Amino acid sequence: MKKIEHILTYYWLWIVGIGGGAVLAVYILYHAFFTVKENWFYAVLVNVMEPDSVIAELKEDFISHAGYDTSVKNVVINANSYFDASISGGTNNNYFQSFAALVESGDLDAVVTSEANLIAVGEAGRLLDLSAEPYAELFQGWENRFVYCIPYDAEYSTDPVPVGIDISGSDLTEVYGLYPDGAVLGVGAYTKHPEEVIKFLSFLNVSPTGGKE
Amino acid sequence: MEGYAAKQRNIKIVMHVVLIIMSFIMLVPFAWMILTALKTNQEAISVSPFYILPHSGWHWENFGKVWQSYNFITLYKNTLLMIFWRVVCAVLTATMAGYAFGRLKFPGRNFLFSLILVQMMIPAQIFIIPQYLMVSKLGMLNSMFGLVFPGLVTAFGTYLLKTGYEGLPKDLEEAAMIDGCNVGQRFLFIMMPLTQSSMVSLGIFTAVFAFKDLMWPMIVCTNADTTTLSAGLAKMQGQYGSEYPTMMAAATLAVLPMIVIYVIFQKQFVEGIATSGGKL
Numbered sequence: 500m501k502k503i504e505h506i507l508t509y510y511w512l513w514i515v516g517i518g519g520g521a522v523l524a525v526y527i528l529y530h531a532f533f534t535v536k537e538n539w540f541y542a543v544l545v546n547v548m549e550p551d552s553v554i555a556e557l558k559e560d561f562i563s564h565a566g567y568d569t570s571v572k573n574v575v576i577n578a579n580s581y582f583d584a585s586i587s588g589g590t591n592n593n594y595f596q597s598f599a600a601l602v603e604s605g606d607l608d609a610v611v612t613s614e615a616n617l618i619a620v621g622e623a624g625r626l627l628d629l630s631a632e633p634y635a636e637l638f639q640g641w642e643n644r645f646v647y648c649i650p651y652d653a654e655y656s657t658d659p660v661p662v663g664i665d666i667s668g669s670d671l672t673e674v675y676g677l678y679p680d681g682a683v684l685g686v687g688a689y690t691k692h693p694e695e696v697i698k699f700l701s702f703l704n705v706s707p708t709g710g711k712e
Numbered sequence: 713m714e715g716y717a718a719k720q721r722n723i724k725i726v727m728h729v730v731l732i733i734m735s736f737i738m739l740v741p742f743a744w745m746i747l748t749a750l751k752t753n754q755e756a757i758s759v760s761p762f763y764i765l766p767h768s769g770w771h772w773e774n775f776g777k778v779w780q781s782y783n784f785i786t787l788y789k790n791t792l793l794m795i796f797w798r799v800v801c802a803v804l805t806a807t808m809a810g811y812a813f814g815r816l817k818f819p820g821r822n823f824l825f826s827l828i829l830v831q832m833m834i835p836a837q838i839f840i841i842p843q844y845l846m847v848s849k850l851g852m853l854n855s856m857f858g859l860v861f862p863g864l865v866t867a868f869g870t871y872l873l874k875t876g877y878e879g880l881p882k883d884l885e886e887a888a889m890i891d892g893c894n895v896g897q898r899f900l901f902i903m904m905p906l907t908q909s910s911m912v913s914l915g916i917f918t919a920v921f922a923f924k925d926l927m928w929p930m931i932v933c934t935n936a937d938t939t940t941l942s943a944g945l946a947k948m949q950g951q952y953g954s955e956y957p958t959m960m961a962a963a964t965l966a967v968l969p970m971i972v973i974y975v976i977f978q979k980q981f982v983e984g985i986a987t988s989g990g991k992l
Binding site for chain 1: 837840841844845848849850851852853855857896900926927930931934936943946947949
């Protein structure tokens with residue numbers, strides 16, 4: 500008993516330090532190995548004012564439609580983003596910076612916003628060129644709905660490149676009441692799941708040739 | 713003599729008038745926020761000076777509406793926990809690193825410290841993507857660790873504490889050494905308690921910056937259950953952008969924890985600013 504008292508008196512800091520470090524290490528290792536990290540699909544809906552409940556319903560319906568197992572990977576529909584890249588100073592906010600971080604990290608699969616906003620984002624090179632290999636085949640047939648922009652990077656192209664798909668009149672508006680003035684869907688420049696974007700388009704009832712499916 | 717006293721009194725009166733006016737100017741935005749929170753939307757968007765006070769009664773229901781729409785208890789809990797862990801981590805790591813750089817001699821000390829200084833010179837936004845990738849790969853998105861992660865270590869804190877340790881007399885440490893203290897004991901029992909004011913300053917700065925941090929919680933927390941007050945408020949701004957009373961009610965509720973913290977630690981806040989020469 501005296502020995503334990505002696506150890507606690509002289510080594511209490513070491514015990515607390517090593518104990519705390521061990522708990523932290525176990526916590527990090529547990530999350531690193533057992534937490535769901537990957538996404539099935541990550542979409543950002545820009546400038547949406549509707550309540551969370553609408554977005555939650557949209558997400559649940561999409562999960563059911565695509566048949567995703569969310570215990571394996573996540574589905575994120577992030578409607579907490581407000582910026583307008585088409586106007587001067589419209590990106591000087593934290594929302595745009597976090598959007599840019601999502602694009603650069605490759606987590607962002609799709610972004611939905613107004614045409615002018617999407618074109619401005621596309622011009623800066625943050626959206627996938629839908630006609631570029633190896634994605635051209637995937638988006639083949641959607642040409643009627645393509646939205647084009649001329650990138651700032653003249654070395655990449657001086658001609659208009661398709662960076663978005665017009666989804667005006669889709670279920671996003673008809674069923675969920677989002678974007679009544681029309682919307683365009685763009686694909687993140689470094690997306691890892693372009694095929695899931697097609698599933699999302701199918702869920703929104705958008706046909707490649709124009710009009711609803 | 714009487715003339716001198718009268719002059720001093722007049723100077724005092726002028727100074728008080730100036731200070732009262734300045735205090736009033738400082739309080740106007742805060743009062744405006746609370747008064748707007750108690751108005752109707754029509755009154756809030758009216759520019760008429762007659763609408764400074766609510767005309768149709770005090771609309772306390774705006775607070776109820778916001779409270780019911782968002783889980784403020786969760787937002788408070790997440791914010792306070794994030795502040796707590798960031799302060800603990802920042803003070804703990806900066807104290808040890810500051811002591812090492814300030815008092816110990818080891819090869820590469822200056823080079824390593826210059827690396828820390830470089831970190832202070834680079835805009836924080838540069839680190840966002842690598843930090844996000846690290847947290848994402850660890851599976852820590854939407855978790856408390858994810859929120860605390862950028863605050864685990866602090867370059868500013870290390871610099872502040874290093875300066876604090878350098879200002880202490882060498883004799884104290886040498887006396888402890890003669891008494892048989894090893895490095896750990898000298899740090900823990902002799903030097904660290906003497907840098908208490910720097911540690912409190914760092915704690916206050918860390919707490920205020922953590923409370924104000926908006927971008928990081930917005931990136932790592934997409935769930936309403938894991939987000940903080942600042943990110944929650946930003947979300948409300950999107951949803952209630954045109955409903956100013958609701959927004960202001962939410963803002964009033966959001967600043968409450970910081971006001972409570974300030975009232976409790978008022979003396980330390982003032983001392984902290986004086987010690988570090990910084991501003992909040």
